[in-house]
Amino acid sequence: MKSIKTVPSTFCTLPKISLAILPTPVQRLQNIEQHLGLSPIYVKRDDRSGLLYGGNKVRKLEYLLADAVKTRHTTVLTIGPAGSNHVLATATYAQAIGLNAVAVIFPRVDTPAVRRNLVATLRAGADVRPCRSALTVPLGWLEGAAIAACAETDDPQAKILAYNIPAGGSSPVGCVGYFEAFLELMEQFRSMGKPIPSRIYVALGTGGTAAGLLAAISTLPVATEVVGVQVTPKIVVRRSTILTLAQQTLDLLAQSGCAQAQCTVREEALRVVTNQFGDGYGKVTPQAQKAMATAYELEKLELEGTYTAKTFAALLEDLATAPPHDTGVLYWHTYSSVELPVEPDPDIPERFKPLLQPADSP
Ligand SMILES: Cc1ncc(COP(=O)(O)O)c(C=O)c1O
Structure with missing residues (x-):
């Protein structure tokens, strides 16, 4: 690393x-x-x-990612709704400093901003794991943790378990x-x-x-x-x-x-x-x-x-x-005003589509 x-x-x-x-x-x-x-x-x-x-999220990540590095983690694991700002920020800054990011995501009201964030997160190289319901999040969380635990590392001294960043950092x-x-x-x-x-x-x-x-x-x-x-x-x-x-x-x-x-x-x-x-x-x-x-x-x-x-x-x-x-x-x-390098209405990979709910859903 x-x-x-x-x-x-x-x-x-x-x-x-x-x-x-x-x-x-x-x-x-x-x-x-x-x-x-x-x-x-x-x-x-x-x-x-x-x-x-x-x-x-950037100020929080300054301390969270430093803590992950200090504790010799090479992968961070986090969670949030589909298109989460926090998940996107984590994926972006983890990639920028050379850490792997795994994210467990759950359903969310569909909007253009949510779609663009989701696509930007995928393009930032995060391993994104969909969870069909927020109620199955603990399951998804464990699944994500297991995947992260298998993440490869070049450093034999490094722990392979992921550093857990809670929702919202x-x-x-x-x-x-x-x-x-x-x-x-x-x-x-x-x-x-x-x-x-x-x-x-x-x-x-x-x-x-x-x-x-x-x-x-x-x-x-x-x-x-x-x-x-x-x-x-x-x-x-x-x-x-x-x-x-x-x-x-x-x-x-x-x-x-x-x-x-x-x-x-x-x-x-x-x-x-x-x-x-x-x-x-x-x-x-x-x-x-x-x-x-x-x-x-x-x-x-x-x-x-x-x-x-x-x-x-x-x-x-x-x-x-x-x-x-x-x-x-x-x-x-608190909302990022940085223009994302993503087209206005990007294609969403099939496996994430069930997570995007119509605005009038209960
Ligand atoms: C744009 C934006 N504002 C505010 C918040 C709330 O911040 P916090 O989770 O620290 O309460 C979030 C994230 O949850 C966010 O994405």
């Missing part, structure tokens, strides 16, 4: 592989501010976090990427001479992004609330999931030389919004459609219907009903 360079982290001893383009920009949404008569409204452009693929190691992201945000506001916003709106898929931010907030004297917007079912993520994950992230960091992480998670700094979920994961709501149109028409900011439009809809709804009186709000943009 070729040697992969890790870089030291500035705040803990955990290894990191530099994959992202950081810091991502912070911008004001001035046209929306004018439209609403409220300011400031900021956006954190994690859609531009990577050259090959952006969005919120939301393990404590992955969450460290968003702990670091909050420190980055603090530094950006410090250098702008502005106070940090009082609310950060972020989508809750598996909860790792929110958990990492909450963990960092818990270590600092800031009055910022993380507003997590539920877009996946409660069986996947709920308030307690995020609180537990945030505490596990703090504990991991405390054991890894980060003295400031020796603390308890600040539960009051997390609010979970559930009223944007609509009819289900991947099913666009009228509020999300409206938020998508507003963001595009006023700011040329492109949102998608599964995560980011529902999150922005929550922000707009809050500002209409309960605007903060102080330092403003920030929308954390």
Whole structure:
């Protein structure tokens, strides 16, 4: 296996592989501010976090892939719905640094974006294993693990078992990427001479992004609330999931030389919004459609219907009903804006077609 360079982290001893383009920009949404008569409204452009693929998975993968390398794995194994952003990001960056990726995927509402992500994942060289139902995922997971265990390696010292990356990359190691992201945000506001916003709106898929931010907030004297917007079912993520994950992230960091992480998670700094979920994961709501149109028409900011439009809809709804009186709000943009090298309506290999469900399915 070729040697992969890790870089030291500035705040803990955990290894990191530099994959992202950081810091991502912070911008004001001035046209929306004018439209609403409220300011400031900021956006954190994690859609531009990577050259090959952006969005919120890149920061997590910097720590996850480094951990895989440190523990002498040559294959990573992960899981997600068909066309998952996380699976695509994992396949892309694993390939970029010379690791094998195996992914177990399960059914998902069919959209052009889902098809393109699925094809991009296959083209990134991942070994993708379809699972007919999310209920058979544990079975698929084991199947994937078994395949990965057989992956060939040139290095006799290397373990052949795969490094397991949970759905969304939301393990404590992955969450460290968003702990670091909050420190980055603090530094950006410090250098702008502005106070940090009082609310950060972020989508809750598996909860790792929110958990990492909450963990960092818990270590600092800031009055910022993380507003997590539920877009996946409660069986996947709920308030307690995020609180537990945030505490596990703090504990991991405390054991890894980060003295400031020796603390308890600040539960009051997390609010979970559930009223944007609509009819289900991947099913666009009228509020999300409206938020998508507003963001595009006023700011040329492109949102998608599964995560980011529902999150922005929550922000707009809050500002209409309960605007903060102080330092403003920030929308954390988590969807990659990197153009994929895939045609608009690519052919899907036969064995994956049963995974793509019509939008009106129950
Ligand atoms: C575009 C996008 N935004 C937000 C999320 C949610 O992030 P997390 O899984 O860390 O809650 C995901 C993935 O789940 C995603 O793909």
